[in-house]
Amino acid sequence: xxxxxxxxxxxxxxALSLFSLAADLxxxxxxxxxxxxxxxxxxxxxxxxxxxxxxxxxxxxVNQLGGRAVYLAGQEIGLGTRESVPDVARNxxxxxxxxxxxxxxxxxxxxxxxxxxxxxxxxxxDFEHPCQAVADYFTLWERGVxxxxxxxxxxxxxxxxxxxxxxxGAALGADLRVACPPGYEPDPAVMAAARARGGxxxxxxxxxxxxxGADVVYTDVWTSMGQEAEKATRQEAFARYQxxxxxxxxxxxxxxxxxxxxxxxxxxxxxxxxxxPRSVALDQAENRLHxxxxxxxxxxxxxx
Ligand code: CP
Ligand code: NVA
Numbered sequence: 001x002x003x004x005x006x007x008x009x010x011x012x013x014x015a016l017s018l019f020s021l022a023a024d025l026x027x028x029x030x031x032x033x034x035x036x037x038x039x040x041x042x043x044x045x046x047x048x049x050x051x052x053x054x055x056x057x058x059x060x061x062v063n064q065l066g067g068r069a070v071y072l073a074g075q076e077i078g079l080g081t082r083e084s085v086p087d088v089a090r091n092x093x094x095x096x097x098x099x100x101x102x103x104x105x106x107x108x109x110x111x112x113x114x115x116x117x118x119x120x121x122x123x124x125x126d127f128e129h130p131c132q133a134v135a136d137y138f139t140l141w142e143r144g145v146x147x148x149x150x151x152x153x154x155x156x157x158x159x160x161x162x163x164x165x166x167x168x169g170a171a172l173g174a175d176l177r178v179a180c181p182p183g184y185e186p187d188p189a190v191m192a193a194a195r196a197r198g199g200x201x202x203x204x205x206x207x208x209x210x211x212x213g214a215d216v217v218y219t220d221v222w223t224s225m226g227q228e229a230e231k232a233t234r235q236e237a238f239a240r241y242q243x244x245x246x247x248x249x250x251x252x253x254x255x256x257x258x259x260x261x262x263x264x265x266x267x268x269x270x271x272x273x274x275x276x277p278r279s280v281a282l283d284q285a286e287n288r289l290h291x292x293x294x295x296x297x298x299x300x301x302x303x304x
Contacts, residue, residue, distance in 0.1 A: 003113045003120040004295055007130040007164035008193055012147075012171045018134055018294045019141040025297070026290035029064060036066025037297060043067060044092050045123070046101040048074030048108075049225045053261060054123050054131070057288040058100055065293055070096065080108065089115035097300065104226050119299040121292075126160060126226060127187070132260050132284075133164035135291035137172060139284050140216065140256075147172035153214040153251070154178045155207050156241045156268050157234075158186030161220045161260050166190060170199020178203050179210035181237045207241055211250040218258040219243045219268045235267065244270040248278070256280050 001009065010018070028034060043062045047055060055071070062069040079088055089112045092099050098119045103109055106127035113120040122130055140150065152169055154162050158180045166186060169176050176199060178186060185191075185203055194201045204210055211217055222238040223231045243257065257273055259281045265271055274281060 001119075001299055003116075004130060004299060005109055005113055005120065005122045006128050007133040007168040008171075008190075008197070010130075010134070010168060010171060012173065015134065015137065015168060015172060016141075018291065018298060019138045021297060022134075022138050022287070022290045022294035023142060025293045026287070029290070034064065038062060038065040038067030038097075038300065041067040041097040041300070042095070043069050043098040043100060043296070044072055044096045045069050046072045046074060046077070046079060046088075046099065046103070047123075048079060048101075048103045049124070051102060051123070053285050053288055054102060057285075057292055058123065061289050061293045061296065064289075065296065067097070074103070079103075085111040086115035088112070089120075090117075093117040098296065121295065121299070124160060126224075128164045128167075129161045129260065130164045130168070131288065131292050131295060132161055133168040134295060135287040136165065136218075136258060136260070136284050137168055138291045139258075139280055139287050142287075143256075143280075145215070147174050150215045151175045151177065151213060152216040152218060153207075153210040154180075154218050155210060155243055155247070156180065156219045156238060157184050157222055157224070159220060159224050162186050163190045165218060166194045166199075166201055167197070170194035170197040170201055172199075174199060176201045177210040177214065179205065179207045179241065181205060181241065184234075184237060207247055208250050211247055214251040214255055216256050216258060217243055217248060217251050220260055221262070221264050222268050223264075238268065242268060242270065243273055245272060248273060258284060261285055 059069045093116045100121040100123050102123040106125035109122045222234045257279045
């Protein structure tokens with residue numbers, strides 16, 4: 001891997017080795033075995049949008065590996081306004097060992113990668129959230145989930161997180177069932193790419209159909225960052241797509257509930273479900289740290 005821009009870049013084997021490395025780094029950190037392969041190395045973290053989990057886990061992750069992180073607000077550096085995106089990538093490449101970016105447009109991530117001479121990591125764009133997907137499948141992997149047998153229901157918006165979950169899930173062999181209101185489906189190119197990766201991905205407008213017999217039920221906000229002007233229309237369109245107790249009754253009794261967070265409680269998910277015994281949302285959040293350390297380590301292998 002030179003960059004990590006899309007969950008569609010990871011093969012099944014590459015994903016499985018990231019999970020093993022993430023487990024090793026997680027267990028190592030907890031037991032005091034703490035390798036520091038990034039000693040003397042610096043990563044730039046560019047944020048055009050707000051973040052809690054991603055910012056903290058990237059900063060802490062780089063620190064845990066012995067490196068340093070420099071936070072850059074998109075507005076402060078004027079990404080694409082004060083200076084062109086290619087020029088920002090060329091300049092940063094002279095000073096830092098990796099560029100991580102959370103951007104509005106996926107084209108910005110592509111432009112950073114095209115022009116950088118150091119690894120670029122997508123920390124969320126309008127099209128994908130690949131680090132989230134690695135952490136989420138790592139969360140299932142460490143619970144012993146058999147990807148060839150797992151049925152995953154995505155309920156809600158066919159958004160950036162959905163795209164990454166579908167692309168990586170398909171490579172892992174999962175049976176993915178996506179339920180979205182008409183007009184809010186995942187990008188057809190993502191569905192086609194997922195099917196080309198060998199996965200079973202089906203689309204329905206009926207949440208019950210997607211959730212029936214599911215091992216995992218995943219949801220995300222109805223209004224993503226950058227879509228705030230559409231909030232009212234979306235609340236109406238998604239009203240039938242709330243993950244709540246009655247919907248969860250269609251899933252297996254052992255089903256896990258996933259959410260990338262932040263949650264809009266009472267909209268896409270109810271408190272009792274998010275805080276209930278099936279929810280692994282906080283495990284997902286914890287695993288962002290270790291999964292991303294694995295991604296960074298894989299991208300920088302051979303640096304020092
Ligand atoms: N899940 C996630 O990326 O959270 P943040 O937006 O808080 O970083
Ligand atoms: N779909 C959400 C995910 C946040 C982590 C958004 O893009 O705002």
